Amino acid sequence: xxxxxxxxxxxxxxxxxxxxxxxxxxxxxxxxxxxxxxxxxxxxxxxxxxxxxxxxxxxxxxxxxxxxxxxxxxxxxxxxxxxxxxxxxxxxxxxxxxxxxxxxxxxxxxxxxxxxxxxxxxxxxxxxxxxxxxxxxxxxxxxxxxxxxxxxxxxxxxxxxxxxxxxxxxxxxxxxxxxxxxxxxxxxxxxxxxxxxxxxxxxxxxxxxxxxxxxxxxxxxxxxxxxxxxxxxxxxxxxxxxxxxxxxxxxxxxxxxxxxxxxxxxxxxxxxxxxxxxxxxxxxxxxxxxxxxxxxxxxxxxxxxxxxxxxxxxxxxxxxxxxxxxxxxxxxxxxxxxxxxxxxxxxxxxxxxxxxxxxxxxxxxxxxxxxxxxxxxxxxxxxxxxxxxxxxxxxxxxxxxxxxxxxxxxxxxxxxxxxxxxxxxxxxxxxxxxxxxxxxxxxxxxxxxxxxxxxxxxxxxxxxxxxxxxxxxxxxxxxxxxxxxxxxxxxxxxxxxxxxxxxxxxxxxxxxxxxxxxxxxxx
Amino acid sequence: xxxxxxxxxxxxxxxxxxxxxxxxxxxxxxxxxxxxxxxxxxxxxxxxxxxxxxxxxxxxxxxxxxxxxxxxxxxxxxxxxxxxxxxxxxxxxxxxxxxxxxxxxxxxxxxxxxxxxxxxxxxxxxxxxxxxxxxxxxxxxxxxxxxxxxxxxxxxxxxxxxxxxxxxxxxxxxxxxxxxxxxxxxxxxxxxxxxxxxxxxxxxxxxxxxxxxxxxxxxxxxxxxxxxxxxxxxxxxxxxxxxxxxxxxxxxxxxx
Numbered sequence: 131x132x133x134x135x136x137x138x139x140x141x142x143x144x145x146x147x148x149x150x151x152x153x154x155x156x157x158x159x160x161x162x163x164x165x166x167x168x169x170x171x172x173x174x175x176x177x178x179x180x181x182x183x184x185x186x187x188x189x190x191x192x193x194x195x196x197x198x199x200x201x202x203x204x205x206x207x208x209x210x211x212x213x214x215x216x217x218x219x220x221x222x223x224x225x226x227x228x229x230x231x232x233x234x235x236x237x238x239x240x241x242x243x244x245x246x247x248x249x250x251x252x253x254x255x256x257x258x259x260x261x262x263x264x265x266x267x268x269x270x271x272x273x274x275x276x277x278x279x280x281x282x283x284x285x286x287x288x289x290x291x292x293x294x295x296x297x298x299x300x301x302x303x304x305x306x307x308x309x310x311x312x313x314x315x316x317x318x319x320x321x322x323x324x325x326x327x328x329x330x331x332x333x334x335x336x337x338x339x340x341x342x343x344x345x346x347x348x349x350x351x352x353x354x355x356x357x358x359x360x361x362x363x364x365x366x367x368x369x370x371x372x373x374x375x376x377x378x379x380x381x382x383x384x385x386x387x388x389x390x391x392x393x394x395x396x397x398x399x400x401x402x403x404x405x406x407x408x409x410x411x412x413x414x415x416x417x418x419x420x421x422x423x424x425x426x427x428x429x430x431x432x433x434x435x436x437x438x439x440x441x442x443x444x445x446x447x448x449x450x451x452x453x454x455x456x457x458x459x460x461x462x463x464x465x466x467x468x469x470x471x472x473x474x475x476x477x478x479x480x481x482x483x484x485x486x487x488x489x490x491x492x493x494x495x496x497x498x499x500x501x502x503x504x505x506x507x508x509x510x511x512x513x514x515x516x517x518x519x520x521x522x523x524x525x526x527x528x529x530x531x532x533x534x535x536x537x538x539x540x541x542x543x544x545x546x547x548x549x550x551x552x553x554x555x556x557x558x559x560x561x562x563x564x565x566x567x568x569x570x571x572x573x574x575x576x577x578x579x580x581x582x583x584x585x586x587x588x589x590x591x592x593x594x595x596x597x598x599x600x601x602x603x604x605x606x607x608x609x610x611x612x613x614x615x616x617x618x619x620x621x622x623x624x625x626x627x628x629x630x631x632x633x634x635x636x637x638x639x640x641x642x643x644x645x646x647x648x649x650x651x652x653x
Numbered sequence: 654x655x656x657x658x659x660x661x662x663x664x665x666x667x668x669x670x671x672x673x674x675x676x677x678x679x680x681x682x683x684x685x686x687x688x689x690x691x692x693x694x695x696x697x698x699x700x701x702x703x704x705x706x707x708x709x710x711x712x713x714x715x716x717x718x719x720x721x722x723x724x725x726x727x728x729x730x731x732x733x734x735x736x737x738x739x740x741x742x743x744x745x746x747x748x749x750x751x752x753x754x755x756x757x758x759x760x761x762x763x764x765x766x767x768x769x770x771x772x773x774x775x776x777x778x779x780x781x782x783x784x785x786x787x788x789x790x791x792x793x794x795x796x797x798x799x800x801x802x803x804x805x806x807x808x809x810x811x812x813x814x815x816x817x818x819x820x821x822x823x824x825x826x827x828x829x830x831x832x833x834x835x836x837x838x839x840x841x842x843x844x845x846x847x848x849x850x851x852x853x854x855x856x857x858x859x860x861x862x863x864x865x866x867x868x869x870x871x872x873x874x875x876x877x878x879x880x881x882x883x884x885x886x887x888x889x890x891x892x893x894x895x896x897x898x899x900x901x902x903x904x905x906x907x908x909x
Contacts, residue, residue: 547744554710555761555809556732565757569748647748648789 144493165512167347172354175347182336183355189331190320191359193248197255198316202309205260209267213297214289217403219268224407224630225414230261231629233588234319235595235603236622238326239610243618244422244429251323251332258319259312266308270301306371311499313363318502321356325505325596333359334505341508341596353509357501364500430619438616448617451605452624459590459601460628462518466525467586471578473526474533475571478541482567483559492538498531504585507592516597525589532585533578540574540652541567573652576640583632587625658724659845660686660709660813665718667704667871677870678704682718684864684873688812691839691846693860695853695906701871702849703741706817709847710738723812730813734762737811737844739819743798745790751777752786755805762809769808776804779834795822800831807838814839814846821851829887832858836885853899853906858885865905875905 149169155161156168167175176183212219234254241250274297282292324334333356340348412432419429430438439448477491507524514520544567552562594603602621609617644651667679678701686692694702707713708720711727722730730736737758745754755773756766766773777786780800790798799822806814820828832855839846839859850856856863857879865875879898881889889895 545742545744547740547742548746550707550710550712550740551738551744551757552761553712554731554736554738554815555734555758556711556728557761561761565760566746569746572748648791649747650791 148494161513165346167350171347172350175345176351176354179348179351185331186333186336186352187355187359189248189329189335190317190324190333190356193251193320193323193332194255194316194363196248197252197257197319198259198313200252201256201259201316202263202312204256205263205308205312206267206305208260209264209271210293212264212268213271214293220403221406221410224409224411226261226264227630227633228411228626229257229264231584231633232257232626233584233591233629234258234322235326235588235591236606236625238323239606239618240622241323242327243615244419244424250327251320251329254323255316255319258315262312262315263305263308266304266311267301270304270308271297273304274300302374303371306367306374310364310367310371313367314360314500314502317356317360317363318505321502321505322592325592337505337508338596341511346512349509349512353506356505360502361497361500428615430616432623435616435619435623439620442616444616448620451617452620455600455602455605455621456624459587459594459603462521462601463525463586463590466522466590467529467579467582469522470526470529470586471533471575471582474530474537474578475575478534478537479563479567479571481538482541482563495531495534495538499535503528503531504589504592507589507596510593511597516599518598520597521590521593521600524593525586528585528589529582533582536578536581537571537574540577541571544570569647572647573640573644573649576636576644577652579636580633580640583636584629587629587632591625658688658812659690660684660692660847661719661721662705662709662715663719665705665708665715665720667701667708667713667716679708679715680870680872682871682873684876686845686847688845689843690862691848691860692862692864693848693850693856694864694866695850695856695902696866696871697868697906699871700866700868702866703817704871705866706815706847706849710736710815732762734758734764734809735812736815737806737809737813738815739799739802739806739817741818741821743790743795743802743822745798745801747790750787750789751782751793751801754790754801755808758805758809764809772810773804773808776807779807779838780804796824796827799823803831803835807842810842812844814844816846817849818851819848820855828852828855829890833887835859836883840884853902854890854895857895857898857902858889863902865902867908877902877905 152166153168153170156166156171160166208222212222234257238250238254241253245253271293274292279292279296282295287295320332321334321337324332325338329335333352337349337352337356340352416431419431422429426434439445439452442448481491504524507520510520510524510527514523548570549562549566552565557565590601591603591606594601595607596603598604602625606618606621608614609621640651662685663683665679665682666677669676669678682701682705684692684694684705694705696702704713708715709722709727711722711731720727723733723735724730725733727736746757749757752773755776756769759766759769774786777783780803782797782800782804785793785797790801793801799819803816803819806816806819820831823831835846836859846859848856848859860879863877863879864873865877866872867874877898881895
């Protein structure tokens with residue numbers, strides 16, 4: 131216990147030091163003329179405002195809880211089907227990538243147009259949950275011990291016997307780990323929907339409503355409460371998992387969209403499946419609109435968007451605005467992502483040189499995994515203003531932490547003997563790093579890139595929407611104001627499409643490179 | 654007790670602290686492998702036999718005691734290229750071909766590869782991997798990977814050869830074959846060898862002396878000299894004398 135306790139103690143010491151620095155900096159108004167208040171000021175304000183909180187907290191909690199339940203039901207159900215049928219998994223690959231990669235802020239306005247009341251918030255919370263739980267279920271079910279399944283089969287057990295007796299029980303740790311990560315995602319989804327959807331109650335709405343008032347202490351108070359709720363939701367499931375099965379593994383989950391084994395079927399079937407994979411997301415879109423029964427004027431089907439962008443009288447103006455917005459959004463997305471990944475890579479690599487320095491940082495990085503980071507953009511507005519540097523920092527902050535955790539945890543998996551080998555021949559740290567650590571980190575660098583592509587776009591769009599008045603995020607927000615329904619749907623579709631294309635591009639490059647190097651992709 | 658050109662550990666102690674438990678991994682381990690000798694260490698899991706090797710390689714520092722490898726401290730010997738090592742798992746770099754994996758020690762030592770090309774090919778032939786020079790480790794079987802790691806251990810013409818269960822992943826037939834090969838290589842090169850193993854027959858067949866260790870704390874309980882003539886032929890495996898020695902070691906091993 132001594133080591134664990136001293137680690138915990140060190141973590142607490144780091145936290146305490148950070149809090150003291152925060153308080154001093156805050157009291158002296160050192161950051162952007164008081165944009166960062168001291169902890170004591172924030173807490174006092176929280177106390178004063180406390181009367182406002184219950185209704186906001188309740189609204190956010192309500193949407194995220196219902197969304198969490200629905201998202202998990204869908205995720206586990208779909209996961210079971212995908213684990214049983216590789217064809218279904220392949221067919222839904224397009225839908226699953228879209229679910230993973232879509233920037234929630236882009237589809238929030240669409241949900242608000244087509245659904246009513248709390249439904250948009252619930253839908254976005256459920257969407258944030260679905261992918262994580264689905265992936266965890268598929269992986270958990272397919273990782274079943276083959277010897278155990280052989281035992282069941284040897285006694286004449288059916289597919290269902292195997293599922294019931296071996297796979298479900300074996301998948302439990304994976305699914306519980308999924309729920310842990312999914313819980314804060316639900317809170318984040320609900321808050322993002324509140325940003326994008328208007329409405330009076332909810333922590334997101336409260337945050338947005340207080341942004342214009344120049345009261346940093348109140349904004350920080352709301353941010354603190356939102357973070358606490360997300361962190362608690364993680365903690366509850368972490369506790370549940372460790373109580374029931376002792377599964378207290380990582381706070382991150384794989385970013386890979388589960389993939390079925392290579393197809394050996396006839397070419398015709400293969401082509402049909404590929405076509406199905408691409409068409410299915412659009413079918414889901416179309417079916418969603420038909421199901422909600424919202425008039426054509428407001429809701430656009432895929433064809434409606436094509437018509438708006440290419441054939442309608444206003445098509446040319448729409449194209450110009452869209453391209454201008456893309457020209458603003460894309461460069462900064464890539465710069466921010468590259469910077470976030472670059473910092474994370476350097477830090478993870480150097481953590482192998484001085485493990486002690488990173489030991490203190492790792493808990494902080496892990497905690498950020500449970501924080502609704504993008505939802506804290508309004509706080510960054512206070513500090514950084516409404517310029518490009520805001521967009522850049524939001525993007526870096528939402529990409530850096532997950533990338534660092536992925537890389538650091540991946541590097542920890544490099545077998546000791548692989549690093550011992552150069553050392554046994556007297557290699558210095560640098561040679562060891564050059565020959566082993568850096569090449570070995572490549573799969574995790576790709577995994578981190580996959581993870582951060584959609585987050586970078588989300589970060590940029592949030593900053594544009596809430597603060598800078600540029601790019602796709604702003605176009606979306608403006609179109610809302612102008613009731614330009616065609617543009618709302620177009621921006622949503624384009625940003626989802628871009629995210630999916632970038633994700634898929636990374637996957638293709640990753641496969642090529644790693645195959646040539648004889649390495650496996652990091653799941 | 655002086656073995657200036659071989660392996661010499663005297664009074665080595667090592668404790669590990671982990672999860673609040675203090676484990677006495679090695680207590681007063683004294684061991685000498687004179688130049689040109691073949692020493693095998695045998696013992697149950699957790700008896701510290703791998704730790705002995707890691708200390709002799711300079712990968713761990715001893716808490717107390719003295720370690721001399723080829724007349725100097727372990728790291729010095731390593732940097733001078735006097736040692737070769739094969740680990741329990743093959744520890745190949747998955748992104749390097751068989752040949753490039755075998756070149757790793759040369760690169761680390763800053764030697765040029767070109768003059769060694771013929772030697773490298775010879776090592777590849779020796780371990781029976783002719784034709785696989787450009788294969789990646791992922792394309793090889795476990796046994797083949799293990800053989801790459803043995804070729805790699807030999808590439809520097811080491812004076813001292815460390816092997817941590819190098820044949821653990823091989824099947825019995827291949828293992829016998831590799832035992833014979835190893836004996837031949839060791840005789841040819843005149844190197845000093847330290848072999849950590851689980852297999853009693855392997856240890857008796859190869860070694861001049863077998864060091865038996867016990868766990869909790871990790872310590873040497875007996876050193877048994879093996880006197881069979883060299884070169885030893887496969888027939889030795891079925892010799893009654895051979896079995897008598899093996900049985901005796903098994904008794905010592907199990908606390909008899």
